Amino acid sequence: xxxDQRKMLPGGQGTGVAxxxxxxxxxARQLQELPRDELETLAEELGLDPxxxxxxxxxxxxxxxxxxxxxxxxxxxxxxxxKWGRRPVPVNVSKEYLAQEITRIRSMRFEGxxxxxxxxxxxxxxxxxxxxxxxPTLIRRLRKQEGFFSRLNRKRRALIGSIVSNMIxxxxxxxxxQFLPPQPxxxxxxxxxxxxxxxxxxxxxxxxxxxxxxxxxxxxxxxYLNQKLDEIEARIDRKLxxxxxxxxxxxxxxxxxxxxxxxxxxxASVIVSLISLLYFYIRVTFFGR
Amino acid sequence: xxxxxxxxxxRYLLATxxxxxxxIITFQSLYEWYVWLAGEDxxxxxxxxxxxxxxxxxxxxxxxxxxxxxxxxxxxxxxxWRAHSIIGDLDRVLHG
Numbered sequence: 001x002x003x004d005q006r007k008m009l010p011g012g013q014g015t016g017v018a019x020x021x022x023x024x025x026x027x028a029r030q031l032q033e034l035p036r037d038e039l040e041t042l043a044e045e046l047g048l049d050p051x052x053x054x055x056x057x058x059x060x061x062x063x064x065x066x067x068x069x070x071x072x073x074x075x076x077x078x079x080x081x082x083k084w085g086r087r088p089v090p091v092n093v094s095k096e097y098l099a100q101e102i103t104r105i106r107s108m109r110f111e112g113x114x115x116x117x118x119x120x121x122x123x124x125x126x127x128x129x130x131x132x133x134x135x136p137t138l139i140r141r142l143r144k145q146e147g148f149f150s151r152l153n154r155k156r157r158a159l160i161g162s163i164v165s166n167m168i169x170x171x172x173x174x175x176x177x178q179f180l181p182p183q184p185x186x187x188x189x190x191x192x193x194x195x196x197x198x199x200x201x202x203x204x205x206x207x208x209x210x211x212x213x214x215x216x217x218x219x220x221x222x223x224y225l226n227q228k229l230d231e232i233e234a235r236i237d238r239k240l241x242x243x244x245x246x247x248x249x250x251x252x253x254x255x256x257x258x259x260x261x262x263x264x265x266x267x268a269s270v271i272v273s274l275i276s277l278l279y280f281y282i283r284v285t286f287f288g289r
Numbered sequence: 290x291x292x293x294x295x296x297x298x299x300r301y302l303l304a305t306x307x308x309x310x311x312x313i314i315t316f317q318s319l320y321e322w323y324v325w326l327a328g329e330d331x332x333x334x335x336x337x338x339x340x341x342x343x344x345x346x347x348x349x350x351x352x353x354x355x356x357x358x359x360x361x362x363x364x365x366x367x368x369x370w371r372a373h374s375i376i377g378d379l380d381r382v383l384h385g
Contacts, residue, residue: 251343252351259355266362272300273369279296280373284380 031060039063046070046096047103047124070099073120078102080117084110090180099124106206108146108154110139118142154205161204161212168200 031039039059040050046066053059078098082089085105089098102124110118118138122129127145129138143151204212326337349356 247343248346252348255347256352256355259352259359263355263359263362266359266366270362270365270369273366273373276296276300277369277372277376280376284376284383 031063032056045100045103047099047126067096069123070095073099073123074116077114077116077120080114081105081121084113084117088180107202108143108151109202110142157208157212158201158205160209161201164204164209164213165199165201 043050043059043063048062048066050059053062075095081102082098087101089101115135119129122138122142127141200216203215
């Protein structure tokens, strides 16, 4: 069953199920027992910058606080963000996993994201959120939080993305989002998921030139491979059906042949027994014993 | 000198040899199939199930006529055998 669940995640996800389930229920006192590097990785996954915390205790407290915040967040709002960011997740995963997916979203194009989604995104990006904040305010704060150099880099990547998009031709990546099939019991992996299916321009803007193109190539390769695997599977099925049909024919022929041999043997036996009977009758009637 | 009927001698000799030979060959073949299909190997288990499935999918309608002929021939053979006994009894009555 676990294997089947992992197969649902493209790109080889499915290695961190246990990590997700156990990390989600790990109390603070166990966090302190974690090695520093693991704790830093966990903090990064939850959207924290571990370099801001000088001591282990501060980091543990921050992770614990972040988990409490995630637990108090609106699940539907988090699903809104996941849909907007087109992250590949099942609909029934834990809030902590949703938060990890949301922290991987780097996009700054907030079109199509609901207000509650914006609030969830802002909270996970460490932006201050007030109860009465409207959408423009939230977007302004998120943009402000991005920082000058990050924005500059993003614009640069967007420019490169436009150039590449014009060079290789744009395809529409605005198909409807679909959750992965629900996974009973546990959350899927924390391994890096495949790039979200957007336009090449958006991918380059989010992941950089190499990352965007690599993601696109990987997705194309995945699609091609899946198509070829389907063709191979269909061919194997046809071949198996053919083998099965031939075996059935062979079986029928073999049985018919055996029965024919049996019939010939029985005919011979009956004929010989009739001759014997005739011989016996003549001998008894005319010659005596 | 014993009075040996050559026809009867040939008949009984042939019947004995052929019956023993056919029995040995049949049981040997059945035993080899049994040993092969009783293997613990995963693929043998697959083949075993496949053979069972083929057995269940067997269509008797395609050779039921031949089977009927075989059954009738067996009945005729038994009747002829019984006729031998009756003629034997008749011989005993007529000639003591």
